[in-house]
Amino acid sequence: MSVKPSRTTVISVAAATAVLVAGTAAAGIATSYRHVTVEVDGVTHDVSGFFTTAGDALSTAGVSVGAHDLVAPASDQSVANGDTVVVRTATEYDVTVDGNQTTAWSTASSISGVLSALPASSATMAADRSYTRAEMPLAEHGETIHVVADGTTTDVVASASEGASAILDKAGVSAGPIDRVTLESNGGETTLRVARVVRGTVTTTTEIPYETEEREDAEAEQGTEKTVQEGVAGSEVTEAYQETIDGNVTVSAVLSTTRTEPTTRIVSKGTKEKKAEEAKTSTDSSSSSSSSSAGSSSSSSSGSAGSAAISGDDAAIWAAIAQCESGGNPSINTGNGYYGMYQFSLPTWRSVGGSGLPSDASAEEQTMRARMLQQRAGWGQWGCAYQLGLV
Template sequence: MSANHRTDQITTVSAEGVETSVRAKRRLFPWLALGIVPVLVAGGAVTAHAHKSVDLEINGEHHTLSTFAGSVEGLLAEKGITLGERDLLAPAPDTALADGADVVVRTAREVTVQIDGEEQEVWTTALTSGEVVASLFESGREVSVAASRSLAGGRQALDMPLVVDGEADVVADGATTRVQLAGTAFVPDALEAAGVEVDRTDRVEVRTGENAIPVVVVTRMDRGERTETEPVEFETVEREDPTMLEGETEVVQEGVPGERTRTFVTVTVDGKEAHSEQTREEVTTEPVNKIVAVGTKARPAPAPAPAAKAPAPAASGGAATATPAPAPAPATGDVWARLAQCESGGNPTIVSANGLYHGLYQFSVGTWQAVGGTGLPSQASPAEQTQRAQALQARSGWGQWPACARKLGLL
């Protein structure tokens, strides 16, 4: 008969089940509680033929019974006890029953254990979780019984005691504490005796140690959240500028990297991260693009070379003399005033409409810095602007101001 079809006369290995079993037995045999021994009545006379006193242990609960049964099987039938196919009975059913005999009944149950790291379902008739792991440990495998889910619900690990009048080791937070437990003791009793508190997220399991002493192992488990950041590269954007000559470029705005944030849910075991899973990713700081102005204004064609003049008649007996080409206009103060008037209307603080060119001579910021200027050209004094314009002309010529220089006859 399977365990699912047993009557309420069969006990379980839980504390609650044992109490139920005792109550059931008392309902079946009220004379046990009263100390009444059944007798046979024959022809008006009372006899006690083949009377025996037997100790019957059911899942650790002892009962002294009076019986007339001749065998163990007869005793079970007389008391209405039905066994499942995996239940334990000692001695065998056909064993003759003598006065003072001991009969043991253990109800089998299916439990979940970890064997070599893999979860398995096994059947056992052990009365304590300590016995469960000890019996399986004898096979040379690493065995543990999880207790966390039961503890979180206020129940005991496997609904089974840890030990009965025995020792246990409690391992938690890097320390091992041996405790002596009296009577029927459960995992919480061992934790309390060792002064160890557990949270609902902690993992508690029962293993076996030396001399088959059960070991209660507490693993601190914690769920949390952490973030990681990484840069987001900026892009470079080119913008056409009709006021700049073709081939000229200038950085109008420097690029700034952004930031991307990733969020992870984590599981830590005894303070060390054991698992993480990404739950969110977002750009928390947008990058700033780099902007480069690119000139589109056509460069002026080079000025044609002056036509060669016919050599002057040579003096009698003398060689012809070449006429030199006219030199560019000298860089006099009047020239710089006229150039400033052409470029900016003579306004030292003016800035072009696109924001790229500044001051009397319409310096770009890059060119201004190249000749030693700092800040913005339009913020410098007229004298400094003229000084740096003269330095630029001495280095690069009048072509730095192609339109106005041509207009003024400087090219």
């Protein structure tokens, strides 16, 4: 990573003074005995011995220097009596630079210092929130931190010693142990962001619809239908472990699935044809309860209807049946339970899609539904069909 002199370069005043002294003194002997001070991250040690360079002084002091550590003066530079050799130990950090995760070494004393020294337009790293040691300072003294949590932004002025916990306290924001707290540097602005993390199990229930099975019943008459078994919907219950960050699902793993199969609805439909004698008896009783004028009309028109049936004139046949059943009156309602020109009972009328009273429907609709009934159950539905020779 790049090093910014203003943040990471350490200038030793004693070293500069020593240079001036050395310039006016006689040439030293390479093996002369020297006394220097070694300072490592603020801790000083007095070191004496026969050495000429800063690196030799550090070796005499037993200080190991890493490849990323800052040493001033540099390890290969000469030192004189009274000089101070300063070491700033570099620390490795996990950072996200312009959306890519990487590692960076820095000797900065604050997290914002680490990020601002990176050669990137946008850098992010986790804020230090230790419960067992002092937290790393978050920012330089007087720096403004934008604290973002739960959709709200609060500006806080930081002091040099304050870590993430202190900055959150100033902003009035609490962060749980598993919440994600990150520091972001973007365009010179520093943001401390709190993302809420929720972990736990989630149960989801999905309904499974039931199917309907139709079965033929040879013992039941055509047009009849009965539910043998009620249908019951099934279900599938899934339990999953889930993690969300600010409401967005980031982890979802199924733990178990329980399935309850649906119960099929079973319906029986009759296939047995009505006996002609039963149909005739039923229709005769219907006709007998009709008006006497309709009966007399049927006797006068039976001959012509019979010839119409032989000729296959469909309209004439239905006209003859209507004349026989009701005198051809589409609105007849005598109160005997049969209605209209074809003397429909209400259950039969509704079984062919009719609504309301048959006698309130138009003659065209009544004829249309009578044809539907005939196609489904035959001419035996009307007693007059026997008289007209249709059965």
